[in-house]
Amino acid sequence: MKKKIKLPLSEVYKLIESGPTVMITASLKERPNVMTISWTTMLDFDPPLIACVIGAQSHTRKMIEKTRELAINIPTVEIAKKVVACGNVSGRKVDKFAKFKLRTLPASKISAPLLDECYCNIECKVVDMSMAKKYDLIIVKGIAAWVRPSKRPPATLHHASGRNFIVAKKRMIVK
Numbered sequence: 001m002k003k004k005i006k007l008p009l010s011e012v013y014k015l016i017e018s019g020p021t022v023m024i025t026a027s028l029k030e031r032p033n034v035m036t037i038s039w040t041t042m043l044d045f046d047p048p049l050i051a052c053v054i055g056a057q058s059h060t061r062k063m064i065e066k067t068r069e070l071a072i073n074i075p076t077v078e079i080a081k082k083v084v085a086c087g088n089v090s091g092r093k094v095d096k097f098a099k100f101k102l103r104t105l106p107a108s109k110i111s112a113p114l115l116d117e118c119y120c121n122i123e124c125k126v127v128d129m130s131m132a133k134k135y136d137l138i139i140v141k142g143i144a145a146w147v148r149p150s151k152r153p154p155a156t157l158h159h160a161s162g163r164n165f166i167v168a169k170k171r172m173i174v175k
């Protein structure tokens with residue numbers, strides 16, 4: 001086995017694999033928006049509680065602070081370019097749905113639209129913003145979820161920094 005070398009602490013985030021990169025949709029006064037995030041984690045099973053890091057500077061954060069609602073949309077490799085594009089421009093300046101040709105569906109319980117091209121959509125309500133000011137951490141509860149059934153495991157995108165992603169395609173059972 002090769003000897004380990006020192007890893008700069010600034011590189012650690014690339015190795016602690018987050019869940020799939022997701023697209024957060026929100027809507028305020030019937031004006032929807034979408035942003036990409038990769039920093040999320042599960043906190044509980046049922047109802048699902050999910051912690052999301054949503055930067056205070058983002059337009060989406062301002063919308064969520066007012067409506068306390070959002071949808072988590074899980075994309076796959078087919079729309080990777082749109083995923084990156086939605087994380088590199090603010091909805092303050094552009095209509096990302098029109099610019100990146102994103103199809104939407106109405107949600108059942110919240111005002112934010114759902115992204116049709118994503119294989120899964122989770123409608124969520126904010127349950128705790130007490131750590132938002134300090135850590136940009138917002139805890140949400142899933143109140144409805146939709147999935148496009150498929151025999152193959154979804155090829156989700158797992159962020160590995162910048163424009164690099166690890167694509168999850170394979171499933172294995174450890175016996």
Ligand SMILES: Cc1cc2nc3c(=O)[nH]c(=O)nc-3n(C[C@H](O)[C@H](O)[C@H](O)COP(=O)(O)O)c2cc1C
Nearest residue numbers: 035036037038039054055058059060087089090091
């Ligand atoms: C792959 C990827 C992952 C990102 N992850 C996060 C994240 O976890 N949290 C965050 O606040 N911003 C994240 N961003 C940046 C936001 O998507 C970006 O600031 C976006 O332009 C905000 O859009 P808005 O102003 O329309 O809300 C990520 C961007 C990319 C491309």
